[in-house]
Amino acid sequence: MLLSIFLSSCSSIKIAENVFINTRNDLLFEGGDIGNTNISKTDSNIKPPFKLLWDYKIEAGFPYNSILVTDYIAFVSTLRSEIFAIDLSSGKRLGDFTLKAKGSDACALIYRDNLIRNTYDDEDSYLLSYNYITGETKWIIDFRTALSSGVLYNDLLYFSSRDGKIFSVEPLQGKVKDTFYTKEKNLSNSFFAKPVIDNNKIFCGNINGFIYCYSLSSKRLEWKFKTEGPVYCPLSVYKNLVFFGCDDRNFYCIDTSGNLLWKKALETKFLSSSTFFADFVITAGIDGNVYCLDINSGNQVWKFGTRGTITATPFRHQDMVFIGSFDGNLYCLDANNGSKLWSYKTGGRIRTTSVVWNTFILTASDDKRVYCFK
Numbered sequence: 001m002l003l004s005i006f007l008s009s010c011s012s013i014k015i016a017e018n019v020f021i022n023t024r025n026d027l028l029f030e031g032g033d034i035g036n037t038n039i040s041k042t043d044s045n046i047k048p049p050f051k052l053l054w055d056y057k058i059e060a061g062f063p064y065n066s067i068l069v070t071d072y073i074a075f076v077s078t079l080r081s082e083i084f085a086i087d088l089s090s091g092k093r094l095g096d097f098t099l100k101a102k103g104s105d106a107c108a109l110i111y112r113d114n115l116i117r118n119t120y121d122d123e124d125s126y127l128l129s130y131n132y133i134t135g136e137t138k139w140i141i142d143f144r145t146a147l148s149s150g151v152l153y154n155d156l157l158y159f160s161s162r163d164g165k166i167f168s169v170e171p172l173q174g175k176v177k178d179t180f181y182t183k184e185k186n187l188s189n190s191f192f193a194k195p196v197i198d199n200n201k202i203f204c205g206n207i208n209g210f211i212y213c214y215s216l217s218s219k220r221l222e223w224k225f226k227t228e229g230p231v232y233c234p235l236s237v238y239k240n241l242v243f244f245g246c247d248d249r250n251f252y253c254i255d256t257s258g259n260l261l262w263k264k265a266l267e268t269k270f271l272s273s274s275t276f277f278a279d280f281v282i283t284a285g286i287d288g289n290v291y292c293l294d295i296n297s298g299n300q301v302w303k304f305g306t307r308g309t310i311t312a313t314p315f316r317h318q319d320m321v322f323i324g325s326f327d328g329n330l331y332c333l334d335a336n337n338g339s340k341l342w343s344y345k346t347g348g349r350i351r352t353t354s355v356v357w358n359t360f361i362l363t364a365s366d367d368k369r370v371y372c373f374k
Helices: 002-008
Strands: 052-057 067-070 073-077 082-087 093-098 109-111 114-120 125-131 136-143 151-153 156-160 165-170 175-181 196-198 201-205 210-215 221-226 236-238 241-245 250-255 260-265 275-277 280-284 289-294 300-305 315-317 320-324 329-334 340-345 355-357 360-365 369-373
Touching: 067 109, 067 355, 067 360, 073 369, 109 151, 151 196, 196 236, 236 275, 241 280, 275 315, 315 355, 320 360
Parallel strands: none
Antiparallel strands: 052 369, 067 073, 073 082, 082 093, 109 114, 114 125, 125 136, 151 156, 156 165, 165 175, 196 201, 201 210, 210 221, 236 241, 241 250, 250 260, 275 280, 280 289, 289 300, 315 320, 320 329, 329 340, 355 360, 360 369
16 A cells, blocks of 8 residues: 555656666765765766756755766755656756655665665655666655665665664665664664765764664674764765764764774864865865865865855865855865865755766756756
8 A cells, every 4th residue: 555655646767778887887875885985986087177068957955965877867866755867968857756755865876777765754754666767666665764875785775764773675675684773871862874884894873972883794783982972974984994073073083993093173063974085084064164184193184165054075086076065156176285176156055965977077056956067
């Protein structure tokens, strides 16, 4: 009955031709890889200035991460539980999938020919799989609380939840395989950000101030690391190190055994994750600054200031960093020194992470438009 309700309430995406998924180059889930490093996988040689190729109007807002790309198709998630398929070359809509639900602040995930995303209404949360070739909903799982965006690892999907759990889900049949529980007493216990994975360990930050690490082999908690404030942003793992910003206004580097290596006071809270260049970690604060720190010491290498809040995550392609701000600008920065190489003023605040695929640069703005540059 649940499946029929969802099927009767949605429009459709039906891609006429087979879609070729290149797992080495495509952006198939938020952050681009299991470590959430936000680094372009393609080797295309692009240089500013960039020109607007097209923009597409969507009557909805966008979550902090919303854009996936495979085989010259952009799949864009909205806050209204929609997913739009847009042809990269022309900017034409290939279809859209819409559920009659309250909304979703998570990004979709591409698995084979399926789009997997959670959505919620006033009482429940649902995780569903939709086949964008046949236009059919394959399965739906009813959860009690909203889930994060997902990550794919060893043919299992991993999601965290607002009630302090991490789930693994088999993607073809939609069966929950394992559940990892937090057991903190007298503390808030919610995961708002997706988990990340490294060396068969899964990590996630909680608003209770703890970072949790579970072994995917033993299914047990390996360690937890305590900060002095809530952690709302996704962690990033790079060179066996875990990086994240915290509402205690510090940016942290810990190793994958849970030992603090350094923390840097940046006097801002964080909703952004991180990207990396050489021995630099690059992040952004809600104070509107992009920060580049040395991964070994935490010393500041450079800082770039915008004129608005930043909730998007910096995204790196080669030696360039792309970041949008609430000041409405999409910026391209030199990863070496933070100098501005190019910018484009959109018609609204940019709250979502911009991405680069092949020679295409994509972002979305609060003017309800998706922008594509070359």
